[in-house]
Amino acid sequence: MSDRLQHEPELPPSHVAALAIRMDAGGLEADEAVLRRKWRHNRFVRYLVLDPLNLIGVTIVLFAIMLAIVGPIVAPYDPTIPDYNYMGTGPIGPHLFGTDQIGDDIFSRVLAGARLSMGVAAVVLAVAVTIGLTLGSIAGAAGGWLDEIIMRITDMFLAFPVIILALAIAASLGPSLSSSMIALSAVFWPWYARLMRGQVLSIKQKEYVEAAHSLGASRRHIMWRHILPNCLSPIVVEMSLDFGYAILATSSLSFIGLGAQPPSPEWGAMIVAGRDYIRDAWWISTFPGIALTLTVAGFNLLGDGLRDALDPRAVRP
């Protein structure tokens, strides 16, 4: 046991000592988990709050989530009912971000878009992660021909450039926001399947799993109590990075014309709607563009920070 601890030099010596003492008293996995969690908690604070860029990421993400929840309630106008007295006016007067060519209030649309764009990303990831984790853990745990079949199918999906496969699937289903959600779920799951399989395979080899085996624990118990909880850190990091990417990809499909259709206030669709007016009415696509870019940047910064905080081998100091 002590050998293994030496191989994980990130754990501070005081914790190693405490761990060793408790291990002698039995019940090793539970205590190890508790100690690791405590220690991670400190790293969390150190990485996510003390690093200025990570802090910006956390702030943006929290703010974006808040907007998605309360945005449509606090919006001053209905996002799809035009104000014919102010058609295509700039960000002055009663319309904070201006209005588009038919008089829709951009500010209200950006707020409504927060819920829509982030909601789409959340659904896409929920579906992709569920499929990916299920298939990945089955492949990793079962091994043999089942593993081989699942992973070869995964490889085939991974052989396509993401946006291009999403385009093909969305086109095949017909243009709509729900097709782009299905398309994106279909391109994201293989990454999680592969990641999860790798995690399960490596954790299956750990001594504490072996110990649980020799104590007579059932396979189901080992899978749920020991393997799965320990697989989650890289999944969480990947999800945070992908959340931003899913928002971007949704907007890209809208840009191609396969995703959200006008007058939907999806941010990508709003940017496209303002495309032809960008010289004279820059605000139509600029405000949704800023909202989109900031939100995605927030999730990317958060993902980066989480990676550093959760992965002890990360090289960032």
Next chain:
Amino acid sequence: MPTRLIVRRLGFLVLVLFGLSIITFVLSHVVPSDPARLYAGPRASEDTVRQIRHQFGLDQSIPQQYWIYVTNLLHGDFGYSFTTRRPVADDLHDYLPATVELTLAALGVIVCLGVPLGVVSAVYRGTIVDQLSRAISITGVSFPAFWLALLVQLLVSKTTQLSWLPLAGRLGDTTAPPAHVTGLYTIDSILAGNPSLLWQSIVHLILPALVLGYGSLAVVTRMVRASMLEVMAQDYIRTARAKGLKKRVVVIRHALRNALLPATTVLGLQIGVLLGGAVLVESIFAWPGIGRYATLAAESLDYNAIMAVTLVAAFIYVLVNLAVDLAYMILDPRVSYE
């Protein structure tokens, strides 16, 4: 080089290509409710639709349809595009070189900007320089490529000092392209010995390549940074410093050389991102490549064209990654894929 390994990888390549064809077949023949109706258009009579269904073999069983599809693919027949009203294979022949040229230029942008940014971040890690390089690369992955392209166009059109940069196309409207050899205008104009044409094709590449490459900058910067940090912690770097070599010499000659190798695999994966990004960037810059072709095809649900672009992009992506893996094995004999 273990020949067995290469043979195995090539065998795997065949398997993947088989898988790709199944996926695009399902997407073009099975999922859409009535492809024949789409070909015929909404106003066509039921007879015409039936005729088209028969002509394209859509009235046969699914396995038979797949057999026809794959046989055609193997003969280089991607079907007929009803947006351009030409065989898709001819369209690809015309449009693919433009995308290849743009992707290579973007790759150049990534290498020229990403490697120095990564090195600087690693050497000055934790300082404001490091944070700045991280901020630059994060904005790259966070901008929707099509919006960035629009903004860049707007900026260039409003700035008189930048007005020499063209906003669209591969060459000026009145300029005839060089004789077709590779289809890459830069290379063809060198082969034709025409410096002014070469200059024109380079200036037309600048904006789209910058926008396209910017999106992948973060990944490469981070990878170079990470592998630089790993190398810089090695004993031989300390030795080199201890024997009195200048920091710059150690960083460039000793560390960078060893750190670049792992970064090359990331570049291979970025090809996929770039090909996807090309779909978005090409249509804003009116770049006549397969990306713009795919967007135009997507607008009218031209399945043959969409699936052909999908297949070709995946094929290029798979081949590039295979080549990167093999090159990696040659360059670093310590790597074993067994």
